[in-house]
Amino acid sequence: MFDIVSFIPRAVMQGIPLLYGATGETLTEKSGNLNLGIPGIMYVGAISGVIGAFLYERGGNVQPFPAVAIPLLCCLFGSLLMGLLYCFLTVTLRANQNVTGLAMTTFGVGFGNFFGGSLIKLTGSDVPSIALSATSAYFSKSLPFADSLGAFGKIFLSYGFLAYLAVVIAFVAAWVLKKTRVGLHLRAVGENPATADAAGLNITRYKYAATCAGSMIAGLGGLYYVMDYASGVWSNNAFGDRGWLAIALVIFTIWRPNIAVPASFLFGGLYILYLFIPAGMSLSVKELYKMSPYVVTIIVLIIVSVRNKKENQPPESLGVAYFREER
Amino acid sequence: MHNALFHISKRRELPWYSAWGIRGAAIVLALVVCAIVTALATGLNPLAVYGTMFQGAFGTTRRVWILLQNLAILLCISLAVTPAFKMRFWNIGAEGQVLIGGLATAACMILLGGKLPNGLLILIMLLAAVAAGAVWAMIPAIFKARWNTNETLFTLMMNYVATQLVAFFVIVWESPKGSGKIGIINQNTEAGWLPQLAGQKYLLNIVVVAVLTVAMYVYLNYTKHGYEISVVGESERTARYVGVKVGRVIIRTLCLSGAVCGIAGLLLVGGTDHTVTTSIADGRGFTAVMVSWLAKFNPIGMVFASFLIVFLGRGASEISTIYGLNHSFGDILTGIILFFIIGSEFFITYRLSFRKKEV
């Protein structure tokens, strides 16, 4: 029997890191930067948070506020540095975005696993993971009444605060992009930087701001994964391919963070669907199920390009460095 | 009103030795930074660390062979993506194309192993790997040619479709049942194993890739196809103007790109691993993008770029083993060096001129 009440919360929890990643990457791409370093940034965000929490927990006497604030700030700071690095290389030095992004992913994943591994060694634990259960308890604290309201509570109230924050950030990002002056300017920068430049916008500043904000949002996705989804357990490579899935989600939602909210839950659902398929079905088919988010994304990509509706295209200058005096 | 302290303009052109001088300086600078990072992270003497890295890469004959093998595979994939990049088609789907090539190879070995003479089997494996890689790369190419579908995103997604496809077949063909992996294929019969040259396990791969390198160099620089690729990459409008069928060139080039990736898959599965897993490409599809770009799409330059990356990887893994560090340390060092080289390109392309403040 397909258990929808337990399926939905799991799909949502699976979707939240993707939602963070996708919202961050959408903001970044709207400024014309195709940041393929997002998977690396999510690793860095996660491990920065873990390091912060680890050091704080070691000190003993864990208080609620610092237990949340320290990892959060560490995570934001770590991801911000990655965003700055990407911007410095691609915007200031006008390096190739694809190459820079891939190098950042190599670096970021290595960074995460290296420090993860080092912390594991420090704890001297037998299993190759670190458990930050005290910190995680604060992060995954669900809303009141989550248990007492049955299915409703389970589906809507059972998540940690970062999950709700992800949804809020996504809607705010969508609103900013669509309704505000900053959003209008950002879209212009990503579509046609020469025009935005002629209109007096500081292209460099917008690209830096959007990309760094995007990196920090994406970094939170990594933090959520460790602290809430994985109950505070860091193990190397556990985050897996979710960063790439987040980039897929950006395409799937045709660059709209508000659509990313339901879409991330859909992706999360597709990602774990194999756990819910009736027993007796072969194990191998489960692997095919895991393919579905990517296949669906490809189909969306194709449909969008075939229909060729201007609003649904990637930002026009995506992936191209801007140099005013190009001639 | 701000007064710009300096002004950026495009350089006319640097002589090749200055350009390489800048790149060399960037690498040296990067090594210094890496040394500092290493010293900070581990408290070790950086010089000793580099000595260890050298040991790790070249210390024994076996290590040299492994280095060369890794070099060959990375180079092979870099060669594969290059024609596409030269055409400004951002194929970052090499990972998937290698996987599919490897999967096709494994399929032939498993399904046909022992039923055909070995020579014929290997020929079929070659054809299957090449065809599989080519088809995998051709799918995004067709959509790019027909509807201008964004190829960066498309090829990226194809990687994971390929990964899951391999994961599926790994379960289908798992052996022993329940282990979740395909063990060594045809361990007893060695059917479909590529022959060893001069008793060396890796020599065949190295020779094949050496030949491919020269062939790719000639293809890109001395053939009509190579010329068409350059023209399409420089300007599609010019290409149309002289009657080049741009769509056809895109599809043809990606076929080639995928086919060479397929060969890489064949060499990995048929030549060295004799099994297939979702991680046979091991991120090299992405690293190859960087190698190709670092070498400015020049196959000969790619030999050195791949060497640098493989050396770092092997060296760092030795450090990790000896000093009890995590194996990911190599990725951090690779990342740092890449950042420096990527950044250095700016100083090759652009010129900073400082303007004097007017009194």
Place this chain on the structure above:
Amino acid sequence: MGNKVAAVQMRDITKSFGTVKANDKVWLDIYRGEILALLGENGSGKTTLMNMLSGIYFPDGGQIFVDGKEVTIGSPRDAFDLGIGMIHQHFKLVEVLTAAENIVLGLREKGRLNMAAVERKVREICETYGFDVDPGQKVYDMSVSQKQTVEIVKVLYRGADILILDEPTAVLTPQETDKLFAVLRNMRDSGKAVVIITHKMHEVEELSDRVAVLRQGRFVGDMATKDTNAQEMTNMMVGHAVSLNISRPEPEDPRPRIEVKGLTVRSIDGIVKLDDVSFTARSGEILGVAGISGCGQKELLEAIAGLQPTERGSISYINDDGSREELLGKDPLSILEMGVSLSFVPEDRLGMGLVGNMDMTGNMMLRSYRRGKGPFLDRRFPLHRAEWVRQELDVNTPGLTTPVRRLSGGNVQKVLVGREIASAPTVLLTAYAVRGLDIGASYTIYDMINLQKAKGVAVIYVGEDLDVLLELSDRILVLCGGKVSGIVDGRSATKREVGMMMTKLGGGRSA
């Protein structure tokens, strides 16, 4: 005028692109309450100069004063802050945004973005000046003249009081031009400074109060428009009195070579670019094509060259023996394979005709790389051809291995034309072959074209300079809004007559 303080003073402004000096110690004054025409030939540095005022480029040297104070204009924002607004020839609009969104782009107004209020204000401006813009319309849905209107409204919305327009009439119909001029006069009368970049003499005379002339990046002089005349201005522009004296040999044994019948072309946006165009081009003859820019010249040449999808009609190539081949619907490769030797010098030299990053040999290869059997390139042949072109046309280049993008405009054009005629064509299509070239280089090109004519090539020459068209062409096809306005004899037609036909179908003679 002496007692007025100049709104803008530019002093010793210098700007180079690579080896090309686009502006060399230029002095220019702009006054409020005055329309200044900045006159000069293509490539004389007018646009570059104004781009430095609007913050697109940064000068290599010199000073700019606004209202007597020295300023540094490092970005377009700086220019806005000084009240300088420029309407570029290539529109600076974001296609996926609406008109109103484009108009407020970059503005630093207080408070929240209220699109409804913006749209209201845009409508007000449109009503005041009689523009027709829907503020909510997406730019990609707009026609060229609508886009320009948005650009103008954008500058008005900002309340700029120093307004620069870069060849604004190039894309407008005569009625739209009149409307624009009326608006500009209103603005002048309300005390704004207006600069209009142009190379059309009648616009200078009709609109401007003062005219400043640039030649080859240098400031030649300025004067009140009423104190000068077309002849004097032309002299200042070109440096000496125009006595073109282009040779025009009689065509020898002209025979029909290309016959175009009922050709109709529609752009991707669905706009009719060519409407039922019919004519014949003959061997040994130069057929000039005249028309206001954007009247279908580009589409006509590209349709013949097999680069432009067509809707209706036929294009026949007629062999010497009278047999016909249909070119319509063929791509350049199939035309080549049919054995039709057709050469095309397109308008966009480095974007279409040549590959800027390749050297001369590589560019010669564009036409010849298919030579020979087998997969390998023949490099000797294009090398010889490059040497031939270099010598024959006196191309000034550091060497055959220098990328052509680093050559000057005239030399780039020589490489392109040289390659196209080197393949011994039977049909030669040229678009604006002398645009941006100096007088000497232009004459070299005319001679080359005449030489082709003498060899029996059918030449179709699209030009913008009527004097040249009238002295070079045997016959002139005049296009007006995509239709054939008439075909006149190059020897007997007058400039006036052709000019009239360009603006009105049939020159206004037929009812």
